[in-house]
Each structure stands twice: as C-alpha cells, then as structure tokens.
Amino acid sequence: MRRADAVALDVRDPLVGFRARFVVDPQLVYLxxxxxGMLPMAALARLSAVAGRxxxxxxxRAWEEGWMQLPVSIGDxxxxxxxxxxxxxxxxxxxxTVCFYKLASAALDARAGRRTIVTDxxxxxxxxxxxEGLARARGMSVAWGDPSVIxxxxxxxxxxHVDYRSGRIAPMTLVNARAHEAGALTLWDLSHSVGAVPxxxxxxxxxxxxxxxxxxxxxxxxxxxxxxxxxxxxxxLSQPIWGWLxxxxxxxxEPGYVAAEGMAGFLSGTPPVLALACVDEGARLVGEAxxxxxxxxGIALTELVIALADERLASWGVRVASPRDSAVRGAHVAxxxxxxxxxxxxxxxxxxxxDFRRPDVIRFGCSPLTTRFVDVWDAVDVMVETLREVG
Ligand SMILES: *Cc1c(COP(=O)(O)O)cnc(C)c1O
Numbered sequence: 001m002r003r004a005d006a007v008a009l010d011v012r013d014p015l016v017g018f019r020a021r022f023v024v025d026p027q028l029v030y031l032x033x034x035x036x037g038m039l040p041m042a043a044l045a046r047l048s049a050v051a052g053r054x055x056x057x058x059x060x061r062a063w064e065e066g067w068m069q070l071p072v073s074i075g076d077x078x079x080x081x082x083x084x085x086x087x088x089x090x091x092x093x094x095x096x097t098v099c100f101y102k103l104a105s106a107a108l109d110a111r112a113g114r115r116t117i118v119t120d121x122x123x124x125x126x127x128x129x130x131x132e133g134l135a136r137a138r139g140m141s142v143a144w145g146d147p148s149v150i151x152x153x154x155x156x157x158x159x160x161h162v163d164y165r166s167g168r169i170a171p172m173t174l175v176n177a178r179a180h181e182a183g184a185l186t187l188w189d190l191s192h193s194v195g196a197v198p199x200x201x202x203x204x205x206x207x208x209x210x211x212x213x214x215x216x217x218x219x220x221x222x223x224x225x226x227x228x229x230x231x232x233x234x235x236x237l238s239q240p241i242w243g244w245l246x247x248x249x250x251x252x253x254e255p256g257y258v259a260a261e262g263m264a265g266f267l268s269g270t271p272p273v274l275a276l277a278c279v280d281e282g283a284r285l286v287g288e289a290x291x292x293x294x295x296x297x298g299i300a301l302t303e304l305v306i307a308l309a310d311e312r313l314a315s316w317g318v319r320v321a322s323p324r325d326s327a328v329r330g331a332h333v334a335x336x337x338x339x340x341x342x343x344x345x346x347x348x349x350x351x352x353x354x355d356f357r358r359p360d361v362i363r364f365g366c367s368p369l370t371t372r373f374v375d376v377w378d379a380v381d382v383m384v385e386t387l388r389e390v391g
Contacts, residue, residue: 001308006377009304015289015297018369022218029352029375029382033367034192034332037218043281050277062273070276071267074283078217078226081287083190083209084200089231091263092213092271092279096191096225097126098241099210102266103227104134104156106237107185107208111155114184116143118150118157124164127189131158147178154184161199162192162330165357167302167322169197169330176205185233191215194226195282196298196331196368198291207233216294216331216367217282223275227266234262243268285369294368298331301366304373305333308380316387321361332365339390346386352379 010016023039030038054062071092078092079085093099108117117131121144128142135142143149150157157179159170172188179186188209193199195216201209209228213219229237242257244250246267250260259265286294302322309320313335321334337343337360344356355363364379365371 001311001377003374003377003381006304006373009300009373013297013373015293015368016372018285018289019372021285022370024370027351029378031364031366031371031375031379032353032355033218033370034196034215034363034365035355036221037215037282037367038370039220040218040281040285042285043218043220043278046277046281047274050274055273067271067273070273070280071271072263074276074280075226075263077280077283077287078194078213079201079228081283082194082198082217082291083228084198084202084204085228086202086231088262089202089234090226090228091266092224092226092276093267094224095222096189096210096212097130099225099227100127100187100189101130101134102239102241102268103187103208103210103229103237104130104158105240107156107187108134108138108140109238109240110233110236111183111185114155115140115153116151116155117141118143118145118147118154118184120144120146120159122163122165123158123160124189124191127158127160147175150178150182150184152182154179154182156187157184158187158189160189160192162190162197164192165321165361165363166334167192167330167332169193169323169328172199172206173204176207180205191225192330192332195286195291196294198295201228201230206230208237213279213282216369217279217286218367218369219279219282220275223279224272227263229263229266234265239266239268241268245269245271289369297368298366299326299329301368301371301373301376302326302329302331302333302364304376305335305364305366305380308377309333309335312380312384313387316384318383318387331368332363334361334363336360337362342390343383343386346390347379347382350382350386352382354379
C-alpha cells in the first residue's frame with residue numbers, strides 16, 4: 001500500500017471533519033489518544049465560558065444554577081452515547097481509581113461472607129492494586145484468571161472490557177452470565193472502551209462499571225471518571241466514602257449519613273466543575289459522531305495498522321500482539337519487538353507519539369475522532385526507517 005492509498009481512505013472517511021475541531025500540531029503524528037485524548041476546541045471555549053462567566057460572575061450562585069446537576073446529567077449523557085445505559089444509572093465522580101474502589105467495596109459488602117475476588121493478572125495495575133488492598137483489608141483473596149475460576153465463593157468479578165495492553169475485548173455477556181450463575185456481582189473497567197467500542201451495559205447484564213474520560217472521551221488530563229450501577233442493584237449497594245454530597249438533602253447538614261436516592265448516593269464530595277465541563281464536551285462529540293461510526297473507524301484504522309505491520313514490519317521482527325479478529329479487538333494495536341522500548345523512544349523523538357508497555361510492546365492508539373489513516377501510514381513509515389538504522 002502506498003501513502004496515497006491512505007490519503008484516499010481519509011477522503012472517504014465520514015468522520016474526517018472531526019479532526020479540525022481539535023487543537024492539532026501538524027508536525028506530530030499522534031497515536032496516543034488512548035492514553036490522553038487530544039484537546040477539543042469546544043472544551044477550550046467551554047472552559048473559558050465556565051471560568052469567565054460562571055465562576056467569574058455567578059460565583060457561588062452557579063451551584064444552584066446548574067453546577068450541582070453536572071455529575072448526574074453528564075453521567076446520563078455518557079450512558080446514552082456510549083454505554084447502552086438508560087438514564088439514572090451513571091454519574092461522573094472521582095478518579096477511575098477511586099470510583100473503582102467505591103464500587104468494588106460496595107459489591108463486596110453486598111456479598112459479605114464470600115471470600116474471593118476474581119480478576120485477571122494482566123488487568124490494569126490500578127485495578128489489581130485496589131482489589132488486592134480490598135482483599136487484604138477484608139481477609140479475602142484474589143483469584144487470578146479467566147471466568148473459569150468463578151465459583152460459589154466468588155463475591156466479585158472485575159475485568160477490563162478492552163485490555164490496556166493487547167486491546168483484546170472480553171466476552172462481557174458470558175462473564176456476566178457466569179458470575180450471576182455463581183451469585184457474584186460484576187464490575188467492568190471501560191477505560192479503553194468508552195468512546196471507541198460500544199458497550200451495552202443494560203442489555204448485557206452488567207452490574208457495575210467505571211471508565212476513564214481522558215482517553216477516547218478527550219476530557220483532559222486527570223478528568224473525573226464515571227460510575228455505572230444497574231438500576232436494580234442501586235438499593236442493595238452502599239458506597240464506602242460517606243461524604244456530604246452523597247447524602248440525601250446535603251445542605252440540611254443534619255447529623256448522620258443517609259445515602260441520597262439513585263446515583264447521587266454514589267458521589268462523595270464537591271464536583272470538579274471545570275473538568276466536568278470538558279467531560280461534557282467530549283461526550284457531546286462522541287454522541288455527534290455516533291458510537292457506531294466511531295467503532296467502524298476504529299476497526300478500519302487498526303486493520304490498516306495490522307496490514308502495514310505485516311507488509312513492512314514483520315521482516316524486522318515486529319509481531320502483532322493484538323487479536324487479528326477485529327470483533328475482539330479495541331481501537332489500539334500492540335506491536336511487539338525485543339527492542340520495543342528503544343524503538344518507542346526513537347519514534348517519539350521523530351514526532352511519532354506512541355507508547356511503550358512492558359515488557360516488549362509499542363501501542364498504536366487509533367482514536368477515531370482524531371486519528372487519520374495517513375497518520376498510521378506515516379507512523380509505520382518512520383518505524384521502518386528507525387528499524388533500518390538500528391539494524
Ligand atoms: C487509564 C486507566 C485507568 C486510570 O485510572 P486513574 O485513576 O484515572 O489514574 C484506570 N483503569 C484502566 C483500565 C485504565 O486504562
């Protein structure tokens with residue numbers, strides 16, 4: 001395939017116009033949107049409006065004029081555009097790590113007496129550490145492995161939907177069914193799915209989910225994560241951080257904690273308004289593009305990475321370490337090579353921003369709102385040049 005063929009794919013891309021709505025450095029080939037999404041111009045404008053007009057002029061009155069509703073309204077928007085979740089089941093709260101802790105802890109309380117938590121040893125580090133910490137505090141143990149390790153002693157099954165290294169998509173419906181047969185609850189980390197790979201939380205029977213907003217949702221560094229709690233579970237689950245803003249009627253300032261109804265009861269402290277404004281803009285962009293079209297483009301981009309890797313990189317010892325079946329692959333491709341770390345540094349030095357994951361993987365992240373087919377072509381071309389020089 002020639003560069004002109006990649007350019008032609010961009011011309012035919014129905015989402016091609018979205019890239020112009022982001023702040024773009026034309027010198028850069030950016031394939032790390034799965035780590036930090038690019039900055040939407042709408043987020044810049046919204047930040048300036050929220051800071052200037054709302055914070056600057058309305059000050060504390062702005063809490064009553066809409067700020068306080070943001071966690072719930074933006075949660076509903078994300079649920080609608082990306083999660084297959086009907087309203088009233090998602091809220092934007094704290095960091096992914098803290099949201100994950102809160103929901104995992106609530107699930108363990110609801111299944112008290114059971115002694116194991118099932119997760120995968122390849123799961124994202126923060127998820128593993130949080131689960132290990134919870135297990136230690138409660139005298140439980142972590143059972144590492146695939147869903148075959150779920151049994152009657154399992155309280156909680158917690159997997160990532162899209163694996164952060166390989167990009168492999170877990171069989172959500174099957175895992176939910178197996179966990180429920182054993183009487184366990186499920187908690188999904190959707191950080192590498194939301195905004196790129198559609199999920200159907202309601203239809204697939206998921207109990208709980210969390211996900212990051214600064215990757216494919218482009219909400220900016222450290223933007224707060226969302227939590228999903230299936231409606232039927234909400235009454236049975238109590239999150240562990242009893243802050244005033246998760247309480248019923250918080251401004252009554254009464255003694256004693258009583259959780260607020262619905263998803264508000266999963267909040268803890270004051271919402272990060274500036275960051276939430278950016279989450280809202282990212283979710284709006286995903287909604288406008290349409291998760292179906294984003295998924296189709298993510299598949300097409302990753303298919304191109306794999307085709308070019310086979311054509312031009314395989315002879316240099318680069319191996320595709322992601323599933324070749326697009327049905328079980330998210331929007332990034334892992335390319336393995338023994339010198340992956342050095343190669344990754346060399347690519348970044350040449351303006352191709354990718355990332356390295358231990359022990360031997362370079363990730364090509366294909367953010368469907370912003371990545372062009374020609375970016376993939378150029379990145380592979382620079383990689384060939386680099387391999388030629390290092391031998
Ligand atoms: C990016 C990511 C996180 C991020 O957690 P933070 O609390 O925002 O640092 C968590 N889990 C997964 C699977 C991720 O990919």
